[in-house]
Amino acid sequence: MSQNHQEDNLGKAYDSRLMARLLKYAKPYWALLMISVLLLVFIAGVDLARPYLIKIVIDDHINVYNTPVLVFNESPDDNQAVLHEGKYYLRIDDSAHLEQGQETAHLVRYEQNTYLVENYVSLQGKSHRIDSVDDEYILHVEENQTYPAQRLSREEISLFRNSDFIAIRQLSIIFLAIITLGFLLNFIQVYILNYASNKIIYEIRQQLFSHLQSMSLGFFDKNPVGRLVTRVTNDTETLHEMYTNVLVNLFKDIFLLTGIVIIMLRMNVRLALISFTVVPIILLSANLFRSKVREVYREVRVKIAGINSSLNENITGMKTVHIFKREQQQFDEFDKINEEHLIANKKQIFIFAIFRPSMEIIRSLGMALIIWYGGAQVVGGIMEFGVLFAFINYLKQFFQPINDLTEKYNILQSAMASSERIFALLDTEPEVTNAEHPVEIKGLQGEIEFKNVWFAYHDEDWVLKDISFIIRPGESVAFVGATGAGKSSIMNLINRFYDIQKGQILVDGIDIQDIPLDQLRKNIGIVLQDAFMFSGTIRDNIALNNRSISQEEIEAVAQYVNAHHFIERLPGKYDEPVTERGSTLSSGQRQLLAFARALAFDPSILILDEATSNIDTETEELIQDAVTKLIKNRTTIAIAHRLSTIQNCNKIIVLHKGHIREMGDHQSLLQKQGIYYKLYQLQYKESLLPS
Template structure:
């Protein structure tokens, strides 16, 4: 894997393999997801019931005053009707299962703000006339006459009483649906967000845990900023997918299917008219998908460049200030930022075209619906409530389609992020543990390098046929020029890398046959650049090991001469430590590193340039701490300052990956070889520095 999949490489907008793998993370919460989807179905039904209830209110009650009625003898009707002048009037639309052809029909007609009860039924889409005979109004249509009776306000109130009562009931049901929908929406949203957060929580835990198992060679090739992006930004993108797309996609499907079913049930002709825009919707969505993908890819590429430039400039701000490069770096960032802005504008233009185009298609659909539906309403073929419901449903039909832009962007990001996350999770540990490791209760400290060959890449050998043995309790120093292979020996001993040839043994056991985590517990390493975590003094010595008590921390700190500066701090052992220990001096950080190492009581101690760049006073404290620290332990020292290793039991001189000399300080000086030359060069430099100080 190269750089955990470059930011520029964007995956498919939808990848079945990736989605199948993403769904595995949702599997433990499948019951919650099923419950959420069920709630969404109920919520969808409640949402779609609103226009239908209004349609019933309009057609069956508000505009139903002129519907034909059948007159029954009181108590003879199967449906409850309106008692008026000794008859019970029931609207014919409510008597679909009864045979009433033999019964008289009546109708209420409005004329100049006056309502009349007529005997018979007239067609609304045909003209009719009013004539007066013997002081009574009679209605005629197509040569047929209909007796009429003027209704008083009280009479009209009797006929409208059931309508008013029904409207109250419909209003109560509508309000109840709204309240129930609000409650279910709250529960559904909470469950959905809870599920999404738990999935992302588990995913972050898995990624972080996996990163901790990867070898150091992995981190040599992959920038820290990119790994941080995997754990934070990419997982958050997936959270958007789980929370805003995955389940809500079901809601969109339910809404679309539900609207289609309701429309077809209400009026097939108007439904087909409403669906006339579907080909335009499909065409626009296809074009948008292609344009948006291209625009999105460019934005991601430019954003990656911004992140890389920011990380580089902020990390190297000291160098920028020293060399007065502010203007040049700003110009560089301005150029990259401008390209990102232009890419964003291109993406926004694509989205800006899609939404208005959907609005335009919606307007076309609405125009056709009003044209055909309005004409049918005027002709009496369609009720006004049905037309109103269609107008409301077609508006709701376009809502999930308009949300396509946001959902598509989230899906694009999710697929790209999931691909990079899985690339990281699929990265195998190149230094596996043996299936049946050899356990050593306590390492004595004998170290053997037998014909060791090692290269970080291919056959670019850093160590060549290295052989040496370190006895338990010995102090051995490695010296040599930069790149000679000193630090590589330390990394190999802790099995942070594996050798290509030869064998490394501790107490006679090949370290590849040992559990690498148990091995590392037995090795304490103090580096030149001490890393301290944000927290306090206590936590940086304990490193989350609950077995180390506060009293033991004070003992080891006192033992390595760290206690004298800790007790001067305002909060002593609870003093806050900033990131990387920026508030402490190099020497103080070094003493804390000694205390940390001693607290874990390792059998093998490694000091990698541990006394470099330290002032003379602090160096005396460190040397005293060092002498205490190495007692009873096998100690390996890597040092440039030869004055600090003169008392080593053995000094090994490395040059270009090979051991050139080996012996004590005096023996190597007597040989007059590489070590002698290094010593003379360093002594001369120290001598010249002393002369300058005395001038």
């Protein structure tokens, strides 16, 4: 049981044509998406504000020693001035604002004590000490400069630093408010974005499912079910990731990077340029990572597809596996596929294990450059410590969007491949469509006519060749023949599951290609050889969730086809749950439910496609009784191998290799001793043998 699980190529990371189509789905939700983008601007602003607030706290309200203080004998206009021993002290931010002859002072922190020193002098980069001489304090600067100093008590320190305490408290409240605001904005943004994205994906899935329902059976003959399920599930989920993580959140990364660059350049151009020296290394590493991870990512997708396919095959065919004792062989095959998936995942983990630490090393290198240069600037008094602190934080933030952009590239690439597959499916036109000017009908009498019909599933490999016959309203006609003679194909053509290549099929004198598909199929009931049961209840499977069919009507048709007696014996009766494919029901019970399902819609034409081939003798007798009642005043077409089920039909048409070889009733065909006679002898040779 070899398997081929090749996955389509990932393709380009960005395709403007595909993106334009994807954006059309987002158009109805543009207002929500724009609100989400606008919120991202504020969220990026919140992220940028946090380090800057801390920088203000450090430079303006914590590290205020060695900051010039103006001294006044009379109270200045500024209410920030501090009264101490008859003089007013007012701290200023920049020594450049000092005027000639202005009395000054400054606070100095030395050996756990705080001193008020007369005459401001910058101590940055200078050696200094404070000595005590006869209960007086002297500040010594560079061994040759001295300044009188006064040690301040805790109360006096509080007096001088009171405005700083108030400012720090206020800034802490602002910081907390910003964090809270950021949380709320993030919550609203994520909710709005995911709401819009889920609505978009919901509509894409709805469109895909609706499109699949409109496709002709020939489409499903060529496309495996697993592939179509993947389009509706996995591929749409990949698009969901693109809408949520790339389409809108990409703006946050751009806003954040732009804001960080602007703030860093405004704070210190030279230090910012030094910080940016690691950016080329980051871009090269990201590009190398992207090329490597793309190959591995595709390999992982192929292997996981293999696991899914193997699981589907083995679980579906578990009965066969047990019957032929193939458990070990199938386990070995699955183990091989699973191991290949493990190896592919190891490769992916290995690449990520190299890339992420590499990014951390590059970021650490950037930090080292900042600390090396910025630290020297701080020690030399050229730059404030808060600026260095902010730079370190901004550099941490700077790397996050770059890492995010690398991951977004992979999501975008996968989304482009998924969207290409989805649109290829949506662009596939149904082979069977309604006519441009259809003929509206209210009901059908049931007359069917084939005129010189030729049909092939592929090219000119003809299944039906020059088929002509007429079925009158209310007649029961059977088609018989060897396997591959074309019996089921006739049923498919009457329902317009496929279109013919030559000839004409008429229903009530109207070409079926001129009748709307829904109206045509509404008037035709089919009971297939393998009756398909949906998950739900017995009632749901008879009415197919058609709420217009009442419980009384459901029970009536069930009694009509002799299904009521076994339904009443079930624990839940008509509400008895039906498992997937009706596995808890016998084949005979499923077939009886299929009869009830067909009759619940009261069709003008009833088609029985090998409907009794899987039925036991007892159930066959029940169905034979039902069939006798069903065919009254209803055109009935029976396709059967078991000739016992069609002996009472008005007409029997014998097909052989796509041609009509014989036509007539049961007795007349036996008298001809042709193909039908031989088929009859083969089926009943034991009963015909002399006892």
